[in-house]
Amino acid sequence: MISTMKSTLSYLKKLELFKELDDHKDGQFFAVADQRVKNHLPQWISFSPNIFWLKHPEEDKNLEVFGNAVEFFLKQGICRSSTIYAIGGGATTDLAGFVAATIQRGVNWVAVPTTLLAMIDGSIGGKVAVNMPQGKNLVGAFHMPERVMICGDFLGTLSESEWVSGKGEVLKYAFLSREIHDLLLRKVPIEEIALACAQFKTEVVERDFHEKGERVFLNLGHTLGHAFEFTLKIPHGHAVAMGLRYLFKVMGNDDAFAEWEQLAKALQLPLEKLELGSYRNFDLKSFLDYLEQDKKKSGTSLRLVVVKSIGNCYVEEVAMKDFKAKICAHADFKNS
Ligand SMILES: NC(=O)c1ccc[n+]([C@@H]2O[C@H](COP(=O)([O-])OP(=O)(O)OC[C@H]3O[C@@H](n4cnc5c(N)ncnc54)[C@H](O)[C@@H]3O)[C@@H](O)[C@H]2O)c1
Structure with a gap:
């Protein structure tokens, strides 16, 4: 499979997201997911045998856990036409995207970012990687997600420090885009700003x-x-x-x-x-x-x-x- 340079960005309410995920209920639904968001997800996902759960995504973003995930999906019967869903923050989408980039030389993946930072940055653009003892993101690939599904309803459970982290990246976008700058000063709801940032990055990545x-x-x-x-x-x-x-x-x-x-x-x-x-x-x-x-x-x-x-x-x-x-x-x- 050749990774394309485009991915589709969708903004969905939780029920719409669930409806789309439910379409895969009876098939083989493969996912790397952050345990922290289990309670946000439809019950059938919690009981699905094909989910590779992460307890501490940033700590788990390494070669050892990467190897475990690859082995897990191969044992579960993943094939070239399968899709891997990445459900979590930026560490989860980085690891899942790298797993998707390498299994059978690349299978499709879909990002369902659950932190503000991942919605506006981490899950977008196809840079996927794991950390090494020598530094962050030192082993990775360019592998575009087929789709990024943004659902602002996940944001309700973010900690104060994750809010600050997401907003820090929003601040950056306000210097890159007049539109985002003005949205921010007009104090429109954060979901609207997040979508504008995600859209901005998607377009930049498409061009370069x-x-x-x-x-x-x-x-x-x-x-x-x-x-x-x-x-x-x-x-x-x-x-x-x-x-x-x-x-x-x-x-x-x-x-x-x-x-x-x-x-x-x-x-x-x-x-x-x-x-x-x-x-x-x-x-x-x-x-x-x-x-x-x-x-x-x-x-x-x-x-x-x-x-x-x-x-x-x-x-x-x-x-x-x-x-x-x-x-x-x-x-x-x-x-x-
Ligand atoms: N690939 C890229 O282009 C790119 C860009 C920026 C950052 N990143 C990577 O993204 C990571 C940082 O992103 P992050 O802050 O999302 O990290 P993260 O995935 O570690 O999430 C931060 C914390 O929030 C928790 N969490 C996730 N969703 C939640 C929710 N809805 N409610 C409550 N808690 C939730 C996680 O369990 C974790 O404890 C770093 O690994 C960084 O290298 C990648």
């Missing part, structure tokens, strides 16, 4: 599947974000919100920082938790070491996505030593 051009803008805020995620052990989107904040601060982009503050307030993000001063465990040396081995580093320079104005970004090559010097000179890092 292999990240040769505009897809790279989706990495806005991620260079510092990944380093915060690693050193502070905070959720991905939370780290991205901090990555954006400090990118603007360190690069002296005052207009973008003023927008950031306005948007973060509109999203009701806890501003104090997005400041370095709130973290006692911050280790500047390991933060800088992490930046050094950032995968976007080419030679001695970093490829940073920079905001010119809302909806208008470009990539700037910044010498690593200059960027590090700017970080070290910033008061928040100096006093950390």
